[in-house]
Amino acid sequence: MIVFPNIKINLGLSITEKRPDGYHNLETVFYPVALEDALEIRALPEASLSEADKKITLHQYGMEIAGNPEDNLVAKAYSLLDKEFHLPPVEIHLYKHIPSGAGLGGGSSDAAFMLKLLNGHFHLNLSEEQLEIYAATLGADCAFFIKNKPVYAEGIGNIFSPIELSLKGYQIMIVKPDVFVSTREAFANIHPHHPEYPVKEVIRRPVAEWKDILINDFEASVFPQHPVIGEIKQELYNQGAIYASMSGSGSSVFGLFAPDAALPEINRESNSFCFKGTLGQ
Ligand SMILES: C[C@](O)(CO)[C@H](O)COP(=O)(O)OP(=O)(O)OC[C@H]1O[C@@H](n2ccc(N)nc2=O)[C@H](O)[C@@H]1O
Numbered sequence: 001m002i003v004f005p006n007i008k009i010n011l012g013l014s015i016t017e018k019r020p021d022g023y024h025n026l027e028t029v030f031y032p033v034a035l036e037d038a039l040e041i042r043a044l045p046e047a048s049l050s051e052a053d054k055k056i057t058l059h060q061y062g063m064e065i066a067g068n069p070e071d072n073l074v075a076k077a078y079s080l081l082d083k084e085f086h087l088p089p090v091e092i093h094l095y096k097h098i099p100s101g102a103g104l105g106g107g108s109s110d111a112a113f114m115l116k117l118l119n120g121h122f123h124l125n126l127s128e129e130q131l132e133i134y135a136a137t138l139g140a141d142c143a144f145f146i147k148n149k150p151v152y153a154e155g156i157g158n159i160f161s162p163i164e165l166s167l168k169g170y171q172i173m174i175v176k177p178d179v180f181v182s183t184r185e186a187f188a189n190i191h192p193h194h195p196e197y198p199v200k201e202v203i204r205r206p207v208a209e210w211k212d213i214l215i216n217d218f219e220a221s222v223f224p225q226h227p228v229i230g231e232i233k234q235e236l237y238n239q240g241a242i243y244a245s246m247s248g249s250g251s252s253v254f255g256l257f258a259p260d261a262a263l264p265e266i267n268r269e270s271n272s273f274c275f276k277g278t279l280g281q
């Protein structure tokens, strides 16, 4: 069984307060975009396991991910459900197209899709709400990928309410320079505050009005550290983007373009990543 975990972009990102548990409350809109990994599981017969064998074998392809295979979020998602449901052993194939440290939620998406895959394949009968609760324990923005629909998110990024927003037909260009931004460090450099223009209100205005009022709070601390990211955002505007912003804690930047616009070539560095697509929903 194979699924295709996609990314999210953040439309506005206000970090409003630091919580006693060390995490931060935030306000954002998550929008899914069809830049996808591929994730496949194959159930193995219990009898094929010797005492010393692990219950999962993870094969990784495509872009490299830092860390050991057992730290991979798909392995953590399996272990979480295995503890409760004693799952059969599985062979996992994960093909990475989504860059890491990009603010696109690639690891979180893999984890959420793994939960959904196991739920379906092994008939666990977990509801979407139950899956969201499991997902939130794996990563703050992981729960979004269970329903995978545009939402307004609060709390640590796991309390959702519906929004009336469709960007269907807009073209999107995502550029990630060869810079890794640690989400944990990015949060550590933030001074939380309530925004002058709340995300929930700005998002109701036309996209053409978002430029100076739909703000990602991480840009103020990340751009001075990595000027190339701010330069890419400016370049997207120079090349005709209607709205451009860093996603999450960076380092990727996205630009939204009109449905009939010709998308530019932005080749700032040889190792930068670039995706072009059309939004759905
Ligand atoms: C910045 C965003 O991409 C916006 O969508 C997300 O909030 C990040 O979510 P995520 O990658 O799933 O984050 P996690 O892997 O759970 O957390 C990484 C680290 O970021 C910090 N963190 C994360 C989310 C949050 N609301 N407050 C935080 O302070 C914590 O120090 C945490 O140890």
Ligand SMILES: Nc1ncnc2c1ncn2[C@@H]1O[C@H](COP(=O)(O)OP(=O)(O)OP(=O)(O)O)[C@@H](O)[C@H]1O
Residues within 6 Å of the ligand: 065, 066, 067, 071, 072, 073, 074, 099, 100, 101, 102, 103, 104, 105, 106, 107, 108, 110, 111, 139, 141, 183, 248, 249, 250
């Ligand atoms: N399946 C996975 N895919 C990518 N990274 C993973 C995965 N499992 C664990 N990780 C670890 O998580 C780190 C962050 O990866 P991820 O792709 O989620 O970052 P991100 O794009 O900054 O996401 P976010 O927007 O959630 O902060 C990686 O450096 C890697 O060590």
